[in-house]
Structure formats: C-alpha cells, structure tokens
Amino acid sequence: MPVRGQNYVNPISDQYKMQLPDFNCVLNAEMPVGNKGQFGLTQEQIRGVAPDYNTYRLGDELAQGGLWETAGRSVDLIWAVFAEGRRVDTQTVFFTPDLWATCNCGATRFPCRHIIALLLRSATDQVAPAAPPCWVDELRGSRFVHEKPKDFEEAARITAAGSGILDLERRLSDLMQQGFAGLKSRRGSYWSASADRLADAYLPDLAHQLRELDGIPDDSADWPERLLNRLGRLALLVEGFNRLDRLSPELRGDLLAAAGIAQQAGDDLEHDEWLVIGRYQEFGDRLRKSYSWLRGITSHRWALLLESVPSHLIAGYCYPVGSVLHGMLAFDPGSRPMRACVSGELLLGEQKPVQLMPSADIDTAISDFAEALALNPWIRRYPFLFENVWVELVRGRWRLRDQTGTILPFVDRYPHGWQLLAVTAGKPVTLFGEWNGREFTPFSLFTGSWHHIPAWRSLI
Amino acid sequence: MKSKNGLIGAALVGTERSDWPDDGELPPSLLPLYADLRRRPFHQALPLLAGMISLHEDVGRLPAKASQSEWFLPAYRQEGDRPACSRATAAFLERMLNQRHTDLMPELLALLDSRQLRIPDPLLPHFLEYGLKTPRRRPMILPVIGERGRWLASLNASWLYATVDVSDQPSLRHVWEKDNAGRAILALYVRQRRPAAGRELIESTWRNENDAGRREQIRAMEYGLSATDEPFLERALDDRDVQVRRRAVDLLAAIPDSRLVGRVTRAAGGWLSWRNGELHPNLPSIISDQLVRDGVSRPTTVGMTSSERSRLLSQAIGVIPPAHWQEQFGVPPGEIVAAALASKWPRTLITAFSTAAGRHHNREWADAILAADNFNEHTRAVLGFMPGDVFIQHLQCQIEAENDIAVVGLLRHWPLPWDETGGRLIIDYLAGQAGHDPDTRHAPTFRYLSRQFAHQCPPGLADHAAQRFKRLGDDGRKINHAWELSLNSFASKLAYRLALHQSFEA
Numbered sequence: 019m020p021v022r023g024q025n026y027v028n029p030i031s032d033q034y035k036m037q038l039p040d041f042n043c044v045l046n047a048e049m050p051v052g053n054k055g056q057f058g059l060t061q062e063q064i065r066g067v068a069p070d071y072n073t074y075r076l077g078d079e080l081a082q083g084g085l086w087e088t089a090g091r092s093v094d095l096i097w098a099v100f101a102e103g104r105r106v107d108t109q110t111v112f113f114t115p116d117l118w119a120t121c122n123c124g125a126t127r128f129p130c131r132h133i134i135a136l137l138l139r140s141a142t143d144q145v146a147p148a149a150p151p152c153w154v155d156e157l158r159g160s161r162f163v164h165e166k167p168k169d170f171e172e173a174a175r176i177t178a179a180g181s182g183i184l185d186l187e188r189r190l191s192d193l194m195q196q197g198f199a200g201l202k203s204r205r206g207s208y209w210s211a212s213a214d215r216l217a218d219a220y221l222p223d224l225a226h227q228l229r230e231l232d233g234i235p236d237d238s239a240d241w242p243e244r245l246l247n248r249l250g251r252l253a254l255l256v257e258g259f260n261r262l263d264r265l266s267p268e269l270r271g272d273l274l275a276a277a278g279i280a281q282q283a284g285d286d287l288e289h290d291e292w293l294v295i296g297r298y299q300e301f302g303d304r305l306r307k308s309y310s311w312l313r314g315i316t317s318h319r320w321a322l323l324l325e326s327v328p329s330h331l332i333a334g335y336c337y338p339v340g341s342v343l344h345g346m347l348a349f350d351p352g353s354r355p356m357r358a359c360v361s362g363e364l365l366l367g368e369q370k371p372v373q374l375m376p377s378a379d380i381d382t383a384i385s386d387f388a389e390a391l392a393l394n395p396w397i398r399r400y401p402f403l404f405e406n407v408w409v410e411l412v413r414g415r416w417r418l419r420d421q422t423g424t425i426l427p428f429v430d431r432y433p434h435g436w437q438l439l440a441v442t443a444g445k446p447v448t449l450f451g452e453w454n455g456r457e458f459t460p461f462s463l464f465t466g467s468w469h470h471i472p473a474w475r476s477l478i
Numbered sequence: 479m480k481s482k483n484g485l486i487g488a489a490l491v492g493t494e495r496s497d498w499p500d501d502g503e504l505p506p507s508l509l510p511l512y513a514d515l516r517r518r519p520f521h522q523a524l525p526l527l528a529g530m531i532s533l534h535e536d537v538g539r540l541p542a543k544a545s546q547s548e549w550f551l552p553a554y555r556q557e558g559d560r561p562a563c564s565r566a567t568a569a570f571l572e573r574m575l576n577q578r579h580t581d582l583m584p585e586l587l588a589l590l591d592s593r594q595l596r597i598p599d600p601l602l603p604h605f606l607e608y609g610l611k612t613p614r615r616r617p618m619i620l621p622v623i624g625e626r627g628r629w630l631a632s633l634n635a636s637w638l639y640a641t642v643d644v645s646d647q648p649s650l651r652h653v654w655e656k657d658n659a660g661r662a663i664l665a666l667y668v669r670q671r672r673p674a675a676g677r678e679l680i681e682s683t684w685r686n687e688n689d690a691g692r693r694e695q696i697r698a699m700e701y702g703l704s705a706t707d708e709p710f711l712e713r714a715l716d717d718r719d720v721q722v723r724r725r726a727v728d729l730l731a732a733i734p735d736s737r738l739v740g741r742v743t744r745a746a747g748g749w750l751s752w753r754n755g756e757l758h759p760n761l762p763s764i765i766s767d768q769l770v771r772d773g774v775s776r777p778t779t780v781g782m783t784s785s786e787r788s789r790l791l792s793q794a795i796g797v798i799p800p801a802h803w804q805e806q807f808g809v810p811p812g813e814i815v816a817a818a819l820a821s822k823w824p825r826t827l828i829t830a831f832s833t834a835a836g837r838h839h840n841r842e843w844a845d846a847i848l849a850a851d852n853f854n855e856h857t858r859a860v861l862g863f864m865p866g867d868v869f870i871q872h873l874q875c876q877i878e879a880e881n882d883i884a885v886v887g888l889l890r891h892w893p894l895p896w897d898e899t900g901g902r903l904i905i906d907y908l909a910g911q912a913g914h915d916p917d918t919r920h921a922p923t924f925r926y927l928s929r930q931f932a933h934q935c936p937p938g939l940a941d942h943a944a945q946r947f948k949r950l951g952d953d954g955r956k957i958n959h960a961w962e963l964s965l966n967s968f969a970s971k972l973a974y975r976l977a978l979h980q981s982f983e984a
Contacts, residue, residue, distance in 0.1 A: 061565065075576050194521040197492030246489045250529025257526060380541055388537045395533045411633070423544045436603035440630050443554040455536055475572065477603050
C-alpha cells in the first residue's frame with residue numbers, strides 16, 4: 019500500500035541522522051506482543067500530547083467513530099489504518115518506548131488527530147495484540163532521532179549564514195537612514211524579502227523574528243519605541259555575529275542559538291529523570307518547530323528540546339506533559355545552557371506524579387531572568403515555575419500574583435484564564451510557563467498531576 | 479529618558495534628517511559605549527544604541543506590585559458543594575459542548591442533577607457561557623454548576639444569571655432586578671422548585687413588564703400550578719394583552735375548583751342537552767361580558783356561523799369538568815361520548831371533552847373517549863395524565879388489534895419515557911414494521927418517530943434493540959434502506975445513551 023510522506027528526508031536539518039532499520043521487516047505472527055499496561059499514558063497525558071484543543075477534539079471524535087480499518091499493538095508499538103473513502107488509507111504508528119509517532123495524513127499539526135485517536139483507543143484497551151504489518155517496519159526504519167550527526171559542520175553553517183546577516187545589516191542601515199514613517203504604508207511586506215533571504219541562509223529563527231516585525235507598525239501608540247527596541251536587539255546580534263571569533267564560547271553559543279544555527283553538541287551531559295512540563299509549537303518558513311520544556315527531577319536543570327521538522331511531515335516525538343522520561347541530554351553551549359538534544363535515548367520512564375521544587379517568588383524569578391538577560395541579550399523565552407501563586411483578572415487582563423503582591427501579566431487575550439480560575443477556585447497554585455521579558459504564557463498546571471493548559475478548550 | 483526619545487524621533491524621520499541626540503540622562507554605565515558608538519555613522523550606531531538602552535532597561539525592570547484594593551476575590555465555600563462528576567461523564571459533557579449528541583444534553587444534565595453531581599471544574603466556564611448563549615438550557619444548567627459554578631459566575635458580570643441561589647430570596651431578587659432579559663427563564667426555573675417564590679417574583683414587576691415579557695413569564699406559571707396562584711391569574715384575565723389573557727384562562731381552567739371553572743360551569747353548563755340518547759347544543763344568542771372575560775369569544779356576526787358555534791362549544795366545554803355532564807344527564811361517560819360522536823359536531827365535542835378530561839384528570843372519561851374515538855389524534859389531551867402501565871396496556875391492545883392508526887396516535891403523543899416492558903414492546907413492533915414488504919402506510923411516520931423513540935426507550939434495552947434489529951437482517955427478509963437507516967440510528971442512539979448512563983458508574 020502506498021504511503022504518503024514516507025521518505026522522511028529533512029531538507030534543511032541534517033542535524034537529524036537517518037536511522038537504518040535495525041531488524042527484519044516482517045515480524046512473525048507468533049512473536050510476543052505487548053500486554054496491557056505496557057504503554058501506560060493516561061487520558062490526561064494524551065491530552066497533554068495534543069498540540070491544541072481542536073486536534074484533541076478531532077482525535078477524540080475519531081476514537082469514538084467507525085473509520086477504523088485495522089489497529090493493533092505489539093511489543094513496542096501500536097498502529098492503525100483509517101479508511102479514507104476514495105483516498106489513500108491513513109496509516110498511523112506510534113513507537114511506545116521512545117514516544118515517536120508518524121502518520122501519512124496531510125495535517126499541519128503534530129501529533130495529528132489520527133495519532134491522538136490511536137493513543138486514546140490504546141489507553142482504553144481497545145487496541146488488540148497483533149503482528150505489525152510490513153509498512154510499520156518500513157516506517158520504523160525511516161524515523162529520525164534527536165542525536166546530531168558526527169560529521170556536523172557548524173563552520174559551514176556559519177559561513178552560509180554570513181550572507182543573510184550581511185543582508186540584514188544593510189536592511190537595518192537603509193531603514194535607519196529613511197526612517198520608520200514610511201513603514202505604515204508598507205505594513206505586512208517590508209521585512210518579508212529579508213526574512214526569505216535569512217531563511218535561505220539557514221537562519222530560520224532570525225527569519226521568524228523578522229516576520230514578526232511586520233505586525234508592529236501602527237498596532238499601538240508606542241509602536242516606534244517597540245520596533246526600535248526589537249531592531250536594536252537584532253542590531254546587537256548582527257554586531258555579535260561580525261565578531262563571532264572574539265566572543266566567549268558561552269556568548270557565541272547564545273548568539274548562534276538566537277540566530278537559529280544548530281551547534282555541535284557540547285560535552286555538557288546530564289543523565290536524569292526528566293519531567294515534561296511544557297510543550298508548544300511554532301510554524302514558519304515551511305517548518306514546524308516543537309518545543310518541549312523538561313526539568314531534571316534530581317538535577318533540577320531546565321532543558322528545552324527543539325524539534326524542527328518540515329511542516330508537511332507528520333512525524334516526531336510526542337512527549338506528554340506530566341510524563342517522566344529517563345535518559346541523557348547534551349546541552350548546547352551557552353551562558354545559561356538550556357537548549358539540549360538527546361544523547362542516546364530518551365525513554366518513557368515510570369509514571370508518577372511529580373511536583374517539582376519550584377523557583378521562588380516572582381521577584382526572585384524576575385531577578386534570575388534579569389541576570390540571564392544581562393549575559394544573553396537575545397533571550398526570547400525563559401522558564402518560570404511558581405508555587406503558591408494566584409491567578410487573577412484585573413481590568414480585563416489576566417495575571418499572576420504571589421504572596422508578596424508582585425504581579426506578572428499574562429499574554430494579552432489569554433484564552434484559558436477562566437478555566438484556570440475554575441480549577442484553582444481562587445486558591446494558590448503551582449504553575450509553569452514561559453516569560454518573554456514582558457508577558458507570561460502559562461503552559462501547565464499542577465493539581466495532583468500536571469495538566470497541559472493549551473490542550474484545554476478555549477473560551478475565546 | 480530624554481536621549482531615548484531623541485533616538486525614537488531620529489528613527490521615525492530617518493538619520494538623514496536628524497542629528498545625534500545628546501547623551502543627557504543616559505545612565506553612567508552606558509556613557510563609554512555611547513562615546514564608542516559616536517565614532518560610527520549615525521545610521522549604523524542608532525539601532526545599536528537603541529538595543530543597548532532597551533537591554534539596560536529590561537535588565538533593570540522590576541515587576542509591578544498589586545495594591546490591596548485591586549482584586550477582592552470572594553471566598554469559594556467548598557462545604558456543601560456537590561462533588562464533580564467522573565472523568566467519563568465529563569468526556570460526554572465535553573463532546574456535547576462540541577456539538578456532538580447535543581439532543582442528549584438535557585438527559586445528561588438531568589442525570590447529573592438527580593445524582594447530586596456537578597459539572598467538573600475546567601468545563602464550568604464553558605457551560606456558563608453555553609447558558610449565556612442558550613437561555614432555554616439555563617434551568618438544566620443552574621442546578622449542576624454547583625457552588626463552584628455560582629462562585630465563578632459571581633466574578634463575571636455576563637454570567638449574572640448563574641449567580642442565583644434558588645433557596646435564597648435576596649439572591650433571587652438581585653438577579654431578577656438586574657437581568658431583565660433572563661427573567662422568563664429565571665421564573666420558569668424558580669417555579670419548578672419554589673412555585674410561590676416564582677409567582678412573587680413575577681408579580682413584583684408584572685405591571686412594568688412589556689407585552690412580550692408578560693407573555694413569556696406567564697408561561698412559567700404552568701409549573702407548580704396550584705390554587706394559591708388563582709388570585710394572580712384572575713388579575714391576568716384583565717390583562718391588556720390577549721395572549722396573556724388566553725394563557726391565564728388555560729391555567730385557571732387547569733386548577734380544580736377554580737372560580738373561573740365555577741363561573742363557566744354556571745354560565746355554560748346548560749349549553750348541551752340530552753334528549754333521547756342524543757346530544758343537542760343549546761347555544762345562547764348573547765354571550766355575557768363575564769363569559770368573554772373567562773375566555774369565551776363573542777361571535778362577531780349577528781347570526782352565528784358554524785365555525786363560531788364550534789369555537790364557542792370548544793372554549794366553554796373544554797373548561798367545564800366532564801363530571802358535570804355525567805351528573806346533569808345521569809348517564810355514564812361512554813354513552814355521552816358515543817352521542818357526541820353521533821352529533822352534528824363530533825370533532826368539536828370530542829376535542830372539548832378530551833381537553834376537559836385532561837385538565838381535570840378524569841380517568842373514567844379518558845378511557846371512554848379513547849375507547850369510543852379509536853385513539854384518534856384529537857384525544858391527545860387525555861394521554862398527558864395517564865399512568866405508564868395503563869398506556870402500555872392500551873398500546874398492547876392496539877398492537878394486537880393491528881390498529882396502526884391508534885398506535886401512531888398513542889406513540890406520537892405519549893410524552894414520558896417508557897418502562898422496560900413498553901420499550902421491548904415498541905422495539906419488537908418497530909422490527910415488525912420494518913419486516914413488512916412493501917412498506918405499510920404508516921411506516922414513514924414510524925421511521926420519523928423512531929428518533930423520538932430513541933430518547934424515550936430505557937437505555938438498558940440497547941442490546942435487545944441491536945439483537946432484535948440484527949435478527950431482522952439475519953432472517954433473510956428484505957429490509958428497505960430507509961428502515962435500515964432508522965433502525966441503525968435508533969440502536970446507536972440507545973447504545974450511546976447506555977454508555978452515557980454507565981459513565982456514572984465509572
């Protein structure tokens with residue numbers, strides 16, 4: 019049976035190596051198959067895998083529906099085929115030990131509704147043991163892994179990025195000479211050409227930042243100041259890039275990470291049990307970027323796993339919020355190393371409710387962020403974990419307040435505020451989220467177990 | 479910062495049209511960098527200078543402090559609140575919010591209420607919002623949001639309707655006064671639980687309500703109707719709106735021994751006469767003002783047309799207790815009904831008698847009407863108060879007699895859920911209908927009604943329905959596609975309801 023999107027070649031990210039099939043294609047029907055409980059994600063954790071509520075809802079409807087052609091589970095995987103009428107059947111597979119999944123549907127979000135439906139059915143023991151079909155093993159061979167290739171050429175990337183940086187520098191100079199006044203009439207288009215060139219120069223993160231600038235002119239009264247601040251940070255990055263050889267390894271690492279240039283894995287390794295505490299995705303330049311925030315249960319280290327995949331590929335790792343993984347992570351160099359990749363394997367560990375020792379109050383967290391920002395001017399996301407904070411709504415804006423009365427504003431038009439208030443009933447809670455320097459975005463909430471907030475039904 | 483404003487100004491108009499801002503008010507730590515950047519062309523240095531200043535500001539920015547008066551959160555009283563339903567039930571609730579099986583939402587909410595459970599926390603805002611946008615569902619939502627839902631609603635002005643505590647009079651008054659648009663639904667909700675309190679609320683603003691508001695509010699009086707409502711309804715007989723007056727007549731006619739019933743009985747109790755086993759109408763030429771006030775329409779023409787006579791009969795006789803005729807003529811109901819059927823206005827009289835029997839819950843008359851009138855559509859009023867087991871007996875008799883018209887009439891107008899015996903009977907009957915080839919005359923009606931049946935049938939019969947319908951196919955009989963769809967839909971709805979009920983045991 020033909021499988022769409024089977025050839026998982028990532029055109030821009032050779033940081034992923036292709037893993038060759040490690041065992042024979044056809045499994046014997048008499049092979050031992052997985053028993054119940056071997057794959058033990060709860061319904062709440064499966065919700066925590068979903069990229070958003072809509073995908074979860076569609077997955078739930080699919081799990082209830084009758085489009086299932088076949089489904090089965092084996093020692094280390096579960097799979098399903100969904101009938102699609104006249105179109106090619108949808109084939110979905112989920113590898114249980116390392117939580118890798120793929121599907122040949124044409125969805126833009128990952129995991130797609132088929133993967134969610136398969137997990138939901140599996141969670142309620144509706145998937146019977148069976149020998150996996152051949153196509154499953156072909157997919158097993160085509161999966162990519164986190165580990166970076168040994169022949170990783172960071173220098174080549176930097177050289178390629180140079181032309182994009184030079185173009186950005188010229189663009190900044192031109193704009194400064196001409197002034198912002200003309201930008202209002204060219205809103206939405208001024209930066210797109212430069213962003214395209216940066217994307218071509220393998221600087222996707224920088225391209226993404228540049229595209230964001232198009233929305234700033236005229237969006238509020240203080241837009242010139244906000245635009246100038248953002249351009250100022252970009253100018254600092256360009257300046258830093260031009261002096262890359264003279265920078266300290268930490269600042270160099272921060273700068274390359276800010277530009278979106280993948281780095282050679284360093285020797286900063288950490289083996290631990292890791293709690294998945296937050297997940298979200300970003301889209302742009304034909305890429306889907308999945309961010310997973312992890313926290314070492316013993317080491318108390320933060321780790322941010324980034325998975326960058328062409329948006330047409332429905333494949334990748336599904337780390338459910340609230341699950342515990344065990345394995346070794348290799349941290350990229352940086353002033354506050356957080357960006358990491360997997361060294362070896364990161365496997366689903368024993369599931370237990372973990373309430374981490376959180377950071378202190380808001381003042382301390384902000385002060386910690388300020389220190390990090392002083393070392394790395396390009397920080398765009400910083401993890402904040404709070405205990406004993408209140409969720410409040412004041413003058414139409416949601417915010418956090420701690421015991422000392424310090425407040426932290428949520429992102430504008432935050433869609434899950436009322437649910438947070440309903441769940442917490444006005445009591446102090448443990449909350450994890452990201453701080454971008456101005457606004458806080460909550461990602462997960464602890465009430466005996468961790469809840470993935472973006473997968474809640476939105477009220478607006 | 480003065481120098482930053484200078485930079486913004488330069489950035490707006492362009493460095494070609496502006497000069498370097500002075501370094502006044504720059505923090506001392508930035509001055510060496512400023513001096514360094516001055517050696518560069520202004521258009522190159524400007525973004526670097528701006529980046530440097532904004533970084534300096536961001537690093538030093540302190541979070542804001544909340545003032546004590548900014549946020550006062552009322553306390554949530556957990557004691558006495560209902561427990562949240564199970565996760566399995568919550569999944570059903572969430573699916574219904576997503577427009578799946580919304581027709582079962584009243585049943586699910588009623589189940590929650592009967593088991594003293596409430597909606598789980600994360601779904602509370604959605605149900606509050608759902609109630610805001612769908613007022614007709616509020617009476618079902620309000621009991622199951624629990625104390626937590628009321629607490630949450632008190633924090634959002636648009637959810638005011640949900641802050642009401644039916645046992646607390648000040649809370650009722652507050653919401654009644656603040657939420658004009660939601661009064662009719664609130665009246666209905668309160669009447670279902672505390673009829674007297676509901677009537678007091680309606681009366682408190684009755685004079686100031688507009689016509690539409692009064693029409694809606696008087697509908698709520700139907701619930702918990704009793705003799706204590708009579709004075710208010712008597713006043714409503716003089717309302718300026720004709721629909722309100724008619725509704726008041728309907729309600730007063732349903733109160734046994736009400737003054738209106740007495741007045742109409744005295745005025746129109748002689749409109750029918752019994753001579754030689756026949757019923758003869760004896761209508762007056764002039765209709766009194768009092769009778770008009772009591773809901774009898776005055777003829778518009780000098781000589782009454784037949785439709786006007788028919789209307790007079792049905793309006794007056796529909797109010798008079800049927801026992802009156804029994805007493806007056808000295809004959810049993812069966813004979814009177816038979817005479818009515820043989821009279822000049824059989825449909826008018828039978829409809830009026832069945833309306834009166836329904837209003838006064840007269841079983842003897844109901845049985846007589848059903849038996850004599852062959853369970854005609856016009857007899858629906860008497861089904862409303864019939865006990866379930868009697869209904870099933872009637873149904874079984876008609877099924878055995880293969881009287882499909884009567885079966886349609888009974889099933890169409892039976893408003894309550896069936897018991898298990900009735901459920902099995904009707905499932906088997908539907909299966910029998912589906913096996914007919916070609917279709918019977920009433921098959922399309924039964925197929926249409928099967929959607930309603932799926933809600934009335936006890937969910938425990940889901941397996942029985944599935945097996946019975948499956949056996950139909952296995953018998954080798956040809957079933958047309960329309961029946962197949964209807965039966966599948968019936969069986970799947972029943973299975974879904976069964977899962978819904980079982981979720982409470984999870």
